[in-house]
Amino acid sequence: MNEVKTEGMRERTRRIVRTELTQVAQDLFVKNGYEATTVDQIAAAAGLSRRTFFRYFASKEDLLIGKYDLLEERMVESLKARPLDEPLWDSLRRIFDIGVNYFSNTERAEAIENTVRSSPALYARYLERFSRLQASLAETVCQRSNYAPDSPEPRAIVGAAFACLTAAQEAWYKSNKTKDLATLLDEAMASLRIQSG
Amino acid sequence: MNEVKTEGMRERTRRIVRTELTQVAQDLFVKNGYEATTVDQIAAAAGLSRRTFFRYFASKEDLLIGKYDLLEERMVESLKARPLDEPLWDSLRRIFDIGVNYFSNTERAEAIENTVRSSPALYARYLERFSRLQASLAETVCQRSNYAPDSPEPRAIVGAAFACLTAAQEAWYKSNKTKDLATLLDEAMASLRIQSG
DNA sequence: GTCAATATCGACACCAAGTGTCAAATATGG
């Protein structure tokens, strides 16, 4: 009991500081831009030293990109929960509902997505994060089905699905969110016909 | 005549220094690793100052990532040269021959690809470069066909094709290049069936 | 060949992102 409480204490304060830090940082990013905001400014605004900032986040980029760790967990879990006889393309469409909800519900998520797209260097890390996410999902696909472990197909199909998600998201932004993201995604994913289950 | 010669002089010496720099740098990358090699070391090995290095390349990453500018030009040109009535998926497969030849012919290209994959930060820039390349091609597709300019389809299809290329390349590396890259790409692209022309 | 305009280079100073270290402060468990 004691152990749980003290462990929880440490963990909790750490989580609180982390969210406070992202909060403060995101405000600065929106006000002054991502590149123009220094880690010193973020640390000062949150009332701690720069060195301590780097004990909470490995890098300035990690402040925002780290958010997608949760998305990966949830998507992988969601994929594992899909019935094995469901066509893979349909399974992927279903687990993208997580992303669709994340993007279209939260107004905070939109601010982050805007910030990420405002800096090529940050966007690059974003793409790398999603590349790893795709690798995770492809790996899960391999474990669940009987693809050869060295077959390019799982990676290709998962990557193609993400291309649809990205394309739909971009079209959604371009329409100033007048269109429905889920519909755009359906449209994009329907334009590719998957052969294998 | 004079103008052409003098202009050519400047341009040529610049090109020579650039290739010399990439040569020297790549050797250092292979020997000591990308991250462990500093710009000072590269500049010293090439016999010029660090400041001058940054007059030839905007960044250390640009040394390698800049190589793909030529790939983009050639792919866009190649796409424009495809017949308009050819199915888009087939056109994309054809222009990927440029990439296939680049990857599988040159032994220098392989060393660069290995270096790029050795550093997450560098690989992130690589992905961002290819993201822009895909945007270029999708834009070209829009101009050549009658897709609505805000439709997600061109981006989705181009992105899906690149997912196949990436997956094939990865499978190729995993097989230690015993399999044929072009065949792997055919295999990957055949597992997605495209509906629209 | 000489000379003025121009581009290039090196040296120096500077900024921002990270990282290692160590001593002080603070929380934890008994």
Place this chain on the structure above:
DNA sequence: CCATATTTGACACTTGGTGTCGATATTGAC
């Protein structure tokens, strides 16, 4: 309350990248 482990801040340092400025070639015209 006390011994111990953790967190923190201060400091110094490395690396990538940029602005500036005087010295040094290069170029084009005469």
